[in-house]
Amino acid sequence: MGIIELQTYQQIKGKWKGTQYEVVKKLGEGGLGKVYLVKRIKTNQYFALKITKDNISINREYNLINKFKNIEMVINALEIDDLEIENEIYYYICLEYIDGMNLQEYVKRRFLSVDAILGLVLVIVEGLNKIHSLGYVLGDLKLENIMLDKRFKQLRIIDLGGVAKKGEFINEYTPGYDRSKWNCGNRVASESYDLFIVTMIIIRLIIREEFNPRLQNINDIIKKMNSIDISKELKEFLIAGLKEEQQSNFFAKGLRKIYNREKLSKRNNMIEKLDARINVIFLCSVSLLITTTIFILLKL
Structure with missing residues (x-):
């Protein structure tokens, strides 16, 4: 019933x-x-x-x-x-009760830059680290199960139905994030199982596309990822997350390093654009000054 x-x-x-x-x-x-x-x-x-x-x-x-x-x-x-x-x-x-929206709804409503995506996922990984340290794996991690708390501006995990002890078989999973469905590993609870999911979440958010293991294989995702404009370091990190056994502390360390570089690169790009605008304004001002000077001289 x-x-x-x-x-x-x-x-x-x-x-x-x-x-x-x-x-x-x-x-x-x-x-x-x-x-x-x-x-x-x-x-x-x-x-x-x-x-x-x-x-x-x-x-x-x-x-x-x-x-x-x-x-x-x-x-x-x-x-x-x-x-x-x-x-x-x-x-x-x-x-x-968490007053807000889940990450699935949130990312549908707004565009996220690469550094914003990595920053968001870093918060999730830090939470995973604490769960892993207690000997458990989240298992069925997905955007729908993570809420953005509108009041406290925090990410909250709202469903623990897929949690399993390390070494146990995972019974609850989402096919699009399950490494076994992608032929990238087994369905035994380990830190690398959760980190495969995290990697898929990053790729999905960057590419802004959902993936289906019944219609695609992991090489299709890697090919698509290689065709987009992201750093070589980030691409290599994501491919490793899909294909290699990972530990959450090392994964978090590597992700934070790339996140900091992405933020620095973004800041440098903003400075370059600002400098370019200042140069344009300066050249326009100089041009106006020359034109005005010539006009005055011709009047004399």
């Missing part, structure tokens, strides 16, 4: 803890459940309520969120409880 569709203004109550919520709207849904924006009736605070029939999955995610509670990038969980509606039992976790 599927997950029930909750209605706007519908009131629900936790079976064991008794917390009452009012449904505001549906935020999204996936294979295992639905997420609603709700208002806690007692405090008028807004939260994201994730509802499912899968008790094991929801408890696992709740435990992982608590395990990562010191990682600022990971969303907070407030409570877990059962929910009985129409004689059916559902399970939910009440999550911090």
Whole structure:
């Protein structure tokens, strides 16, 4: 049986803890459940309520969120409880509500320069480093699962459904980011699995195109990447991210180095353009001065 569709203004109550919520709207849904924006009736605070029939999955995610509670990038969980509606039992976790948009929506609305893309991804990699240091891999990292918090101007990971311990098999993944689908490695949880995804995200953002492993192969992506105007150093870094085993600390170090060079190059280009404008203004001023001087001399 599927997950029930909750209605706007519908009131629900936790079976064991008794917390009452009012449904505001549906935020999204996936294979295992639905997420609603709700208002806690007692405090008028807004939260994201994730509802499912899968008790094991929801408890696992709740435990992982608590395990990562010191990682600022990971969303907070407030409570877990059962929910009985129409004689059916559902399970939910009440999550911090992030007011903003996910990165998929964000990049559709605006153009990002290469240095802005690398800066954005660096923040994601720093969060991944902390997860990796605890012995876990995010697994199903994608733009839709990363929120840009409008209030605090931060990136937040909102879905931990694909998290796996290092060495375990990854069960939840997105084909377009899965290295196994691209014949670039296995689906065993490792730092390099996450870093392959990060590399694909960078390429996708730079090229502004989605990729499908059923229609393309990894060489098609490399060929397309080689045809665009980015630095040789960045191209080599991205190809290594697709084809080589990587560790997150070294990956982050290399990415930061390229990011700093891209920013410096951009700044130098801006200075050159400014100098060129100043020269044009100077030449126009000189030309005007000469013309005016000649005019005055002819009048004498």
